Amino acid sequence: MANNIHQIDLPKRVIVGSNILQDVGIHISELGLGKRVVIVTGSGITKSYGEEVKQVLVDRGFDVWTINVDRATMDEVERVVGIVREVRSEVIIGVGGGKAIDVAKYSSFLTSTSFVSIPTTPSHDGIASPFASIKDVSRPTSVRASTPNLVIADIEIISRAPRRHIISGCADLLGKFSAVLDWRLAHRLKNEYYGDYAASLALLSAQHIVKYSEWFAMKNIPKEAVRVLVEALISSGIAMAIAGSTRPASGSEHLIAHAIDVVANYPALHGEEVGIGSIIALYLHGRNWKKIKNVLKTIGAPTTAKEINISREQLIQALTIAHKIRPERYTILGENGMTIEAAENVARATSVID
Ligand SMILES: NC(=O)C1=CN([C@@H]2O[C@H](COP(=O)(O)OP(=O)(O)OC[C@H]3O[C@@H](n4cnc5c(N)ncnc54)[C@H](OP(=O)(O)O)[C@@H]3O)[C@@H](O)[C@H]2O)C=CC1
Ligand SMILES: O=C(CO)COP(=O)(O)O
Ligand SMILES: [Zn+2]
Structure with missing residues (x-):
């Protein structure tokens, strides 16, 4: 904020609609985000949505690794960061609720990779924000993270949330x-x-x-x-x-x-x-x-x-x-x-x- 300079990083593309998951590969390619992708999901119902995204990407020639997380903690972030570095992933996709999206968002920030947000529930406003709530990072408030390069909000899926x-x-x-x-x-x-x-x-x-x-x-x-x-x-x-x-x-x-x-x-x-x-x-x-x-x-x-x-x-x-x-x-x-x-x-x- 020095000298009145204010930098704003906005999402490059936001897609809201129904039955749009199958287009995720097209958008990632059009935005030039990369071909090596790590998907972060939860370990319950969001796992199946993660599998759906994986299948779509594999069919379009992407290399995909999936990680299921149980909590939005630094341990889980470090696990994701380790795998992202090991497989040299260029993109991290968070598929799920706040937990999966925040772990993906913060891991992307730490590894300077692109971040894609695919919410499956409308329970909070972290879907497109550049902040993540990581539970054991010194305090219970959010920390700076990546702005999503791409947000895909499928209303059919999100409407099925409780x-x-x-x-x-x-x-x-x-x-x-x-x-x-x-x-x-x-x-x-x-x-x-x-x-x-x-x-x-x-x-x-x-x-x-x-x-x-x-x-x-x-x-x-x-x-x-x-x-x-x-x-x-x-x-x-x-x-x-x-x-x-x-x-x-x-x-x-x-x-x-x-x-x-x-x-x-x-x-x-x-x-x-x-x-x-x-x-x-x-x-x-x-x-x-x-x-x-x-x-x-x-x-x-x-x-x-x-x-x-x-x-x-x-x-x-x-x-x-x-x-x-x-x-x-x-x-x-x-x-x-x-x-x-x-x-x-x-x-x-x-x-x-x-
Ligand atoms: N970054 C930010 O700016 C913000 C972050 N937050 C954070 O977000 C978190 C809260 O997010 P929330 O989504 O409530 O919590 P979770 O991500 O833990 O999701 C809660 C549960 O909902 C399940 N779920 C997700 N999608 C669906 C669906 N379509 N149908 C049925 N169940 C579903 C999840 O499944 P599964 O077990 O598969 O994950 C999980 O069991 C908190 O950690 C909060 O601090 C909140 C506000 C802003
Ligand atoms: O939940 C948030 C916005 O709705 C983020 O707030 P905090 O910065 O207090 O974590
Ligand atoms: Zn909030």
Whole structure:
């Protein structure tokens, strides 16, 4: 950011549509990414999607190696990096949820190889962002990683993800209302860089979830709504790429979500925790938290500590440590955070606890 120079690395190509996996080889060739490919998937249902991608690539003459990962940890990243170097792979493809995509994304960053993102679930906005959540890299927040050269989001596949994942993605996006308020606050109080365009783009993704909340409330969520969600998740990732940080997408609501993970060892999906964090963050900002709580309720997202499997004591503890998660990122939690008494009052005022 020195001398006002701001570098933005964006994805080269983003494909959103149905039944598009068979074209992955064509896009990789057209973009000139290389012929030697490592595919990273999870070890459950995403394995079969990884096999499908492998078959398509092998049929087009690519050399392909597949690695299944169980967790998004540095051990798994090192395993992938080792294989990528050994087979001299030029491209890493992440096929799956946040775990597989983040391991692939960070491994690509460490090996300076091209990165292709093929999400199978819309549970979070890391699909197109240049940041990865690696669980044991010193702290529970994301680290700089590769911008995807190519994103292939197949709506047919993504629509088959569990309803809970779809709602988690919606809640991750609703978190942008408080994230942007925090960013503006840090700009005004701490003279931190603020990019209004990136902030507006992040807000747009959250506004679309509010606009389409009745569709997301349906038992069988229509594919059109899933497409809106996927495009909004990609757009939020682009906002992070434009900002050069996760600032437009992550504020005090994310600090609270990360603190919940620290206190209760990942009790719920990332977006579900962010939804709870948003209610509290908007309350602290003096904004219309009831409106966002209603949207969360309408779409079937958790709005209480109990619904994300944590006790009132765990929630209160998380609220009191949230400001320490990323001390350099100023938010409404301030430098000293909340006392136990304040945390209890806030959680009760918003009915996150009884
Ligand atoms: N990089 C970033 O900017 C961001 C990263 N994150 C991170 O992303 C992670 C959360 O991602 P999430 O996707 O929730 O977690 P996972 O990747 O762990 O996926 C959760 C489960 O869903 C399964 N799954 C994936 N696709 C489908 C599908 N189509 N149908 C049925 N099941 C499916 C996975 O299968 P399998 O077992 O095969 O993997 C896995 O068991 C967290 O680590 C979070 O920190 C969150 C936000 C932003
Ligand atoms: O989850 C994210 C954006 O939705 C990334 O946020 P962090 O930078 O706080 O990990
Ligand atoms: Zn998030």
